[in-house]
Amino acid sequence: MQKTVEGLRHDAAALRTFIEYLRDFCEEQEKSQAYGPASRQFFEYVRLLGDVTLAYLQPFVEEASNYSTNALLFAVQRQKLVAIKKCWSVLHEYIKPAADAHSLTVPTPLVDLLENQAKRIHGIPSPSLVISATNKVNYFQHPLGNLQELAKNLKKTVPNAPDLPSGLVFISIPYTQGSAVFTNAIMFHEFGHFVFHELDISGQINQQIAQALLDVYQQRLSTMARPGVTFLYQTVLSWAQEMFCDLFAISLIGPAYSFASIDLFSLIGELEASAVVNFGDAHPCDALRFREQLQMLKTAKWWDEVSTLKCEHVSLIEELASYPETKYSYAPQPELVEVFKTITHLLAPLVQQVCSKVDNGLTDFLKWNQGIQDAFANGVVPSTIYRNAVREHPSPLAILNATWFFHLNSLDKLMAKIAGRSSENIKDRSSLSSRLEMWAMKAMEDNRLLSNI
Amino acid sequence: MAVLTKSALWDRMKLDVSDESGLVITPLLQPDEALDTDAIDLRLGTHFLVPRISFQPYFCPDDRPGKDVYTRVHIPLGKYLVIPAHQTVLGATLEYLKMPYDVSGQILTKSSVARAFIVIETAPWIHPSYRGCLTLEIANVSNTPVLLYPGRAIGQLVFFRVEPEPEKGLPLKSTYLGPIYPEAPSFKKPQDDLAAIGIRKTWIIDPPHEV
Numbered sequence: 115m116q117k118t119v120e121g122l123r124h125d126a127a128a129l130r131t132f133i134e135y136l137r138d139f140c141e142e143q144e145k146s147q148a149y150g151p152a153s154r155q156f157f158e159y160v161r162l163l164g165d166v167t168l169a170y171l172q173p174f175v176e177e178a179s180n181y182s183t184n185a186l187l188f189a190v191q192r193q194k195l196v197a198i199k200k201c202w203s204v205l206h207e208y209i210k211p212a213a214d215a216h217s218l219t220v221p222t223p224l225v226d227l228l229e230n231q232a233k234r235i236h237g238i239p240s241p242s243l244v245i246s247a248t249n250k251v252n253y254f255q256h257p258l259g260n261l262q263e264l265a266k267n268l269k270k271t272v273p274n275a276p277d278l279p280s281g282l283v284f285i286s287i288p289y290t291q292g293s294a295v296f297t298n299a300i301m302f303h304e305f306g307h308f309v310f311h312e313l314d315i316s317g318q319i320n321q322q323i324a325q326a327l328l329d330v331y332q333q334r335l336s337t338m339a340r341p342g343v344t345f346l347y348q349t350v351l352s353w354a355q356e357m358f359c360d361l362f363a364i365s366l367i368g369p370a371y372s373f374a375s376i377d378l379f380s381l382i383g384e385l386e387a388s389a390v391v392n393f394g395d396a397h398p399c400d401a402l403r404f405r406e407q408l409q410m411l412k413t414a415k416w417w418d419e420v421s422t423l424k425c426e427h428v429s430l431i432e433e434l435a436s437y438p439e440t441k442y443s444y445a446p447q448p449e450l451v452e453v454f455k456t457i458t459h460l461l462a463p464l465v466q467q468v469c470s471k472v473d474n475g476l477t478d479f480l481k482w483n484q485g486i487q488d489a490f491a492n493g494v495v496p497s498t499i500y501r502n503a504v505r506e507h508p509s510p511l512a513i514l515n516a517t518w519f520f521h522l523n524s525l526d527k528l529m530a531k532i533a534g535r536s537s538e539n540i541k542d543r544s545s546l547s548s549r550l551e552m553w554a555m556k557a558m559e560d561n562r563l564l565s566n567i
Numbered sequence: 568m569a570v571l572t573k574s575a576l577w578d579r580m581k582l583d584v585s586d587e588s589g590l591v592i593t594p595l596l597q598p599d600e601a602l603d604t605d606a607i608d609l610r611l612g613t614h615f616l617v618p619r620i621s622f623q624p625y626f627c628p629d630d631r632p633g634k635d636v637y638t639r640v641h642i643p644l645g646k647y648l649v650i651p652a653h654q655t656v657l658g659a660t661l662e663y664l665k666m667p668y669d670v671s672g673q674i675l676t677k678s679s680v681a682r683a684f685i686v687i688e689t690a691p692w693i694h695p696s697y698r699g700c701l702t703l704e705i706a707n708v709s710n711t712p713v714l715l716y717p718g719r720a721i722g723q724l725v726f727f728r729v730e731p732e733p734e735k736g737l738p739l740k741s742t743y744l745g746p747i748y749p750e751a752p753s754f755k756k757p758q759d760d761l762a763a764i765g766i767r768k769t770w771i772i773d774p775p776h777e778v
Contacts, residue, residue, distance in 0.1 A: 147646040217641045488584050489591075493698040493745050495663040498593035503581050507594075533738035549745050556663065556747040560594040563644075563718075 119179040125195060126175045130168060133202055136209055137164025148216035150225065152242030155279045156212060160205055162276045163268070167198060170272045194271050201264040208261070211246035211286060219292030220245045221301075223558030227510045228305055231366045234471045238312045239281040241305070248286035251382050255304035256284035257311065283308045295517060295551040297381075299374035302366045306359030313468060315358060316351055319460055323350050326456040330449050346450060353398040353454050358461050360403055364410045365469035367511060368476060369420045372407045373518045376427050385430070391437055393444035393451060401437035402458070408435040410462060414474050419483075425522040475511035482508035486516035486557075491527045495553045497560030507565065510558040517554035521547060570605045571670065571726040577602070579667055587696070587735055590726075591665035601720075608677065608720040609660040612700055614748040615640045615648060616657040627774045628754040637751060647714040650685075650707040657749035658687075659700040661718060666697040668737070669729050674701055674722045684709030687722050695729055696739060699746040 140160040143149060149157070178191035225243050232241050248254065265278040285304045291297050310316070327346055328335055335343060363371035379385045379400060390400040397403070408431055411417040420428055442451045482499060486508055489496035496513060499506050508516070525546060526537045535542045571579075582589035595601060601608045616637035626636050637657070642648045650656055666672060672693035676686055687703045703722065707713045715721075742753055754760075758768050 147642060217643060218639060485584075492584050492665065493739060494584055494591050494665045495593055495745075495747065497663075498591070498595065500581055500583070505595075531739050532741050532744060534741050552747050553663075553745065560663075563596060564594050 119175075119182045122178055122192065122195070123175055126171050129195065129199060129202070130171050133164050133167050136202065136206060137161055137168065139213070140164070140209060143213050146216070148218070150217070150220070150222065150243075150245075152244045152282060153212055153215070155242065156208075156244050156282060159276060159279055160209060163205075163272075166274045166276070167202070167268075167272050197267050197271050201268045204260060204264050208246070208256070208284065211248060212244055212284075214247035214289060215245040215287070215292070219247060219289065221287075221293065221295065221298045221555065223510060223555055223562070224295065224298050224301060224514075226562065227514070227558065228301055228366070231302075231472055231511075232305065234473070235309060235468060236471060238309055241283045241308065242279075242281050243305075244282050244284045246284060246286040247289035247292065249289060250286075251288050251290075252378075253288070253300040253304050254286040255307040256286065257307070258282070258284070259311075293551065293555070295514065295554045296521065297374050297378050299363070299367055299370045299514070300378055302363035302371055303359045303375075306362035307355065309362060309468060310355050310358055315464060315468075316355070318464060319354060319457060320347075320351070322457050322460060323347060323354070323453070326350070326453045329456070330453045346447065346453070349395060349447070349450060350454050350457070352396045353393065354457060354461060356397045357403060357406055357458065358465060360407055361410050361462055361465040362469065364407055364414070364416075365465055365472055365474055368414070368416045368474050368479070368515050369411055370514045370518050372404070372411065372431060373427050373522065375403075375407075376430060390434055391441040391443060393442065393454075395446075398454060399442050401434045402439075402442060404431050404434035405437075406458065406462065408432070410465075413462070414476065416474070416476055419476075419479065419519075423519060423523050427522055473511075475509070475515060478509045478512040479515050482506070482512045483516045483519065486513060487520055487524060490517070490520045490550065490553065491524060491531075493528060493531070495556045495560070497557040497564065507561050508557070510561050513554055513557045513561070517550060521550055525550070568727045568730060571728060573602045573604055576607065576726065579670075584665070587668040589665065590667050590670070592662050594662065603723070606723040606725045609662050609674065609701070609722045609724055611703075611715060611717050611719055611721040612659040612661040612748070613642055613644060613717040614659060615642065616749045616751065618655070625774065627757070628752065629774075630754060630756045630759075632751060634751050639748075642717050644718045647716045649712050649714055650705065651712050652707060652710050655704060655706040658703045658705050658715075659746070659749045660703065660722065661700070663700050663747060664693070664697065666693060666695055668696050668735055669732050671695055671727045671729055672697075672724050673727070674703075674724050677720055677723050680721055683713060685713060685715075685721075693724075694740075695733060696737065698739065698744060700748070702743075702746065702749045
């Protein structure tokens with residue numbers, strides 16, 4: 115903590131170096147052709163913020179030096195510098211992962227699909243997705259609250275500081291999955307977190323959670339310390355949010371989300387029999403999650419199609435859904451599972467209400483699935499299909515689900531047509547799966563072009 | 568060997584995708600303009616492999632992936648790639664093709680592009696039953712840098728009926744099956760290629776050791 119003007123100057127100079135680097139880095143990215151509009155908007159925001167912050171530092175130190183004889187006023191000035199530092203430290207965390215997610219490492223057609231689907235959700239601003247590359251093997255949505263709050267604070271301190279662009283949604287994807295179609299469907303779940311906050315879904319279930327806590331814990335609740343009660347409430351709310359996001363993703367893209375979840379959970383070793391009934395601090399157990407997903411797929415009539423697939427993903431969903439509730443457990447607070455069970459039924463109707471104007475893609479799927487399967491089975495990108503001698507272009511959502519169906523059920527058919535390839539050879543399977551993802555991505559990209567004309 | 572006409576191409580495009588005689592070209596944008604009497608215009612895709620200075624002292628076409636001699640670049644539609652004078656990059660067509668089992672193709676630089684001293688192909692022949700976007704070796708043989716916009720027409724593809732009719736139902740070749748971007752070349756070891764024509768491995772000089 116600097117107590118002298120000289121110390122403050124040193125501190126401000128170090129901050130200037132820090133901000134200058136980030137500002138220049140963002141300017142470089144902004145000029146690059148390799149980012150979508152949302153990322154460029156974010157880089158532009160940081161650059162502009164950098165300009166005004168850098169311009170402010172010199173007059174700030176000069177003003178602060180006027181108060182050097184008054185410890186209190188000097189401390190107030192110093193706090194302004196602390197606020198600026200905090201904001202830039204937070205921005206520091208966002209910038210590099212966003213820069214790492216350039217157009218070669220981002221599933222742009224899926225991002226477009228997500229933005230288009232999101233436009234049909236009433237009550238949220240038209241979103242612009244800033245994709246970041248994370249070193250975790252998982253997907254995250256970064257709550258905007260922190261960034262918005264810091265941006266607001268900075269506006270109070272730094273003259274002419276720009277507003278954080280509205281509608282930016284930050285989603286991180288594992289850096290290894292950039293070009294994947296399959297696992298990146300998890301982005302739709304992450305976007306659900308944004309919707310959950312924006313539409314204040316917690317406000318619509320908090321009374322029921324509180325009542326359920328009272329019913330299960332009864333008098334013990336009143337004897338608990340406040341942090342303990344808060345922990346119980348927040349844990350149930352977090353589980354509810356995760357389940358809301360699962361069902362929300364299914365409403366947006368159908369079974370592609372459930373299949374992606376299975377692939378991701380398998381990859382990170384979560385689907386072991388011993389683990390699927392255990393609740394975590396943030397997530398309900400997988401058995402319950404897939405039970406609710408199965409129910410949602412049945413309600414949306416998707417399951418009629420999914421159940422025709424002969425693959426382990428389908429039997430796994432059924433198996434997970436069939437675990438008896440009595441096996442669900444949460445070691446730190448076993449009764450909390452009972453609380454959650456009493457509010458689970460509230461979530462699907464909430465999702466249906468939020469997504470009432472969203473097309474879940476089943477109609478398009480039924481229209482084009484066969485054509486897409488035939489195209490894949492012949493090694494062809496399914497962006498143009500002839501039906502009754504008429505050229506048609508399947509929608510991205512139909513392509514996404516049909517690709518999953520082909521991947522799970524029919525990869526062998528294609529493999530059998532290729533010289534020297536075997537479905538028993540892991541390298542061959544892996545390379546053909548990757549090829550299939552590329553074809554799907556290409557078909558979705560083509561659709562955008564073909565729809566423009 | 569006869570060149571296929573516009574109507575013959577349309578007829579083949581309307582066939583079922585599983586029909587081996589069928590032709591697929593997708594996305595076929597502005598089809599009336601793209602299809603000429605005896606050829607079809609193809610557009611430039613959005614991905615490129617740009618040569619870079621290699622860490623290795625040389626590049627030997629062998630069984631090691633040649634990825635380290637290229638940098639992958641994506642140029643979204645609406646942006647452009649600058650090809651410096653006397654430089655070559657690998658690009659690909661925007662269109663994905665499925666060639667009929669009885670038709671070969673030859674891709675040529677579009678004449679207006681050629682007059683800007685751009686050459687797009689040195690390996691222009693496309694075999695029957697090929698699937699994929701076509702990799703283009705795009706050379707700027709002029710003395711000035713040239714801007715290339717993905718999405719613009721760059722080549723024209725001519726189709727030839729193979730006679731006599733080849734056998735149906737042959738398996739697809741796995742090398743370069745279904746690429747949608749330009750891909751680094753695939754080679755066997757020189758020793759294996761040469762051994763296949765009777766050159767003893769002991770006679771073949773190994774490349775110099777890498778640094």
